[in-house]
Amino acid sequence: MYSTIVEAVMAHGEKMPDKVAVGCQNTRVTYGQLCRQMKLMAGKLAREYGVSRGDFVMIQGVSRPDYIVAWLAVQYLGAVSVPADKQAKEENIVDVYHYAKPKLLLIDTPVPDLNCVCLESLYKSVATAEQDGAVFQELPYVAPEASAVAEILFTTGTTGKPKGTMLTIGNIYAILHNNQKGVGLQEDDCVLIPLPLNHSLGMREMRMAIYFGACVVLQNGVTFAKEIDNNITEFHCTAMVIVPASMELIYRQMRRHFPRIMGQLRYIEVGAGSLGYDMKKKLAAELPDTRVVNTWGSTETGGVIFLNVSERPDKLTALGKPVDGAELKIVDQEGRDITASARDIDSAGRMILRGDMQMAGYYNMPQATADTLVDGWLYTNDIVFLDEDGYVYMLGRADDIINVGGEKVSPIEVENIAQEFEEIRECACIGVKDATLGQVPVLYVVPEYEEFHSDLLIRFLAERMEKYKLPQKFFKLPELPRNRMQKLDRKALYQIWQDEQG
Numbered sequence: 001m002y003s004t005i006v007e008a009v010m011a012h013g014e015k016m017p018d019k020v021a022v023g024c025q026n027t028r029v030t031y032g033q034l035c036r037q038m039k040l041m042a043g044k045l046a047r048e049y050g051v052s053r054g055d056f057v058m059i060q061g062v063s064r065p066d067y068i069v070a071w072l073a074v075q076y077l078g079a080v081s082v083p084a085d086k087q088a089k090e091e092n093i094v095d096v097y098h099y100a101k102p103k104l105l106l107i108d109t110p111v112p113d114l115n116c117v118c119l120e121s122l123y124k125s126v127a128t129a130e131q132d133g134a135v136f137q138e139l140p141y142v143a144p145e146a147s148a149v150a151e152i153l154f155t156t157g158t159t160g161k162p163k164g165t166m167l168t169i170g171n172i173y174a175i176l177h178n179n180q181k182g183v184g185l186q187e188d189d190c191v192l193i194p195l196p197l198n199h200s201l202g203m204r205e206m207r208m209a210i211y212f213g214a215c216v217v218l219q220n221g222v223t224f225a226k227e228i229d230n231n232i233t234e235f236h237c238t239a240m241v242i243v244p245a246s247m248e249l250i251y252r253q254m255r256r257h258f259p260r261i262m263g264q265l266r267y268i269e270v271g272a273g274s275l276g277y278d279m280k281k282k283l284a285a286e287l288p289d290t291r292v293v294n295t296w297g298s299t300e301t302g303g304v305i306f307l308n309v310s311e312r313p314d315k316l317t318a319l320g321k322p323v324d325g326a327e328l329k330i331v332d333q334e335g336r337d338i339t340a341s342a343r344d345i346d347s348a349g350r351m352i353l354r355g356d357m358q359m360a361g362y363y364n365m366p367q368a369t370a371d372t373l374v375d376g377w378l379y380t381n382d383i384v385f386l387d388e389d390g391y392v393y394m395l396g397r398a399d400d401i402i403n404v405g406g407e408k409v410s411p412i413e414v415e416n417i418a419q420e421f422e423e424i425r426e427c428a429c430i431g432v433k434d435a436t437l438g439q440v441p442v443l444y445v446v447p448e449y450e451e452f453h454s455d456l457l458i459r460f461l462a463e464r465m466e467k468y469k470l471p472q473k474f475f476k477l478p479e480l481p482r483n484r485m486q487k488l489d490r491k492a493l494y495q496i497w498q499d500e501q502g
Contacts, residue, residue, distance in 0.1 A: 104117055
């Protein structure tokens with residue numbers, strides 16, 4: 001196979017030049033066009049802006065072909081791409097810029113005092129030249145070494161101190177192959193990506209599809225289910241990647257049309273969080289002919305653990321199994337190997353991973369790198385156990401485990417049970433301080449109906465969990481706080497709790 005995505009694009013451009021590589025609204029870019037546009041933009045970046053091997057180039061992650069071509073052009077030059085959130089505030093863009101110190105920033109709206117180039121204008125000039133059959137002097141492509149840093153992805157959202165994850169050529173190669181094995185992408189697939197392209201999940205799906213010669217359809221987020229329906233129909237999409245909260249949203253919006261619309265897809269990957277138990281059951285029942293895969297992954301590793309919801313209805317509370325090529329162990333607080341094969345939180349441990357997919361480190365953060373990469377293993381903050389079949393079960397982040405008078409409680413376990421109560425749309429459990437027990441669980445609930453019976457919920461939970469796990473208080477919210485990628489923001493819930501206590 002090809003050692004880099006650039007090599008793959010050049011091969012696709014020669015072997016199947018008329019196949020659509022990228023679709024977006026009324027725009028279609030074939031592999032032949034994508035290859036020529038990549039080379040044209042690489043030439044412009046090198047000759048007009050001085051970009052060369054090893055330089056950092058920051059690119060606004062717009063959901064348009066502009067971004068993909070710019071990303072490929074940077075890779076073509078052997079430079080390092082630094083994707084930026086398209087919705088980031090100006091001060092966050094400035095923070096990342098000063099941290100990464102890129103050669104230039106490709107962005108639609110220039111930021112004062114930064115070396116900016118208008119991405120939209122740059123792409124239009126390249127696309128026009130390509131369409132007009134411009135003759136240009138092609139820069140030679142020299143594939144970088146597998147150890148060369150190719151990309152820096154940020155683990156933070158639009159706020160907080162930036163933390164750049166360095167991915168090498170070898171890392172990206174391993175990540176896209178892991179993902180392909182996990183979801184089963186084929187060359188004739190057409191993948192709908194309604195996700196930010198600066199984020200790990202959107203990036204790895206895009207890289208995988210382009211590498212294997214599939215078609216990518218870009219959509220600017222998930223706000224209305226109608227847009228998903230239109231894109232699936234117009235582009236004949238066979239696959240989609242989405243986050244759990246967005247899946248819940250379109251399920252409610254589509255209602256009885258959900259099986260008809262989403263059932264056209266061969267596979268759906270759900271990442272950047274775990275689907276709720278109830279939603280997993282609904283998807284397995286309503287999409288019997290669609291492969292629904294819930295993925296555990298991180299910016300530091302890409303997708304590593306995959307659960308085929310459709311095939312394993314008996315494992316719906318699991319994260320899944322590690323893909324071949326990713327090694328997983330469970331360790332205690334001192335870093336010693338433990339078995340962690342019981343469904344008892346006291347026997348669970350911290351998940352650590354090893355494989356070619358793991359990051360090279362955090363850019364200019366030696367201590368954070370040393371804390372995360374230890375003796376060749378990448379340490380996560382996730383508390384897990386394995387069942388007898390090798391499936392991984394998540395009990396929560398180490399900081400989120402609730403200690404009730406010495407008894408440990410998994411917030412995820414409480415949430416999975418509570419979400420089976422028919423009056424709950426979604427919920428989140430956190431541990432709060434208690435003078436007697438140290439901590440107690442409380443549950444924030446988004447009701448499914450206007451009328452909500454907390455007494456019935458208490459009875460429902462009491463029949464299904466030990467007394468010490470029972471939430472001591474219930475609070476209704478119109479929606480749960482979420483970050484840019486629609487992940488549950490537990491820190492925001494803690495802040496809500498503190499504000500309510502005065």
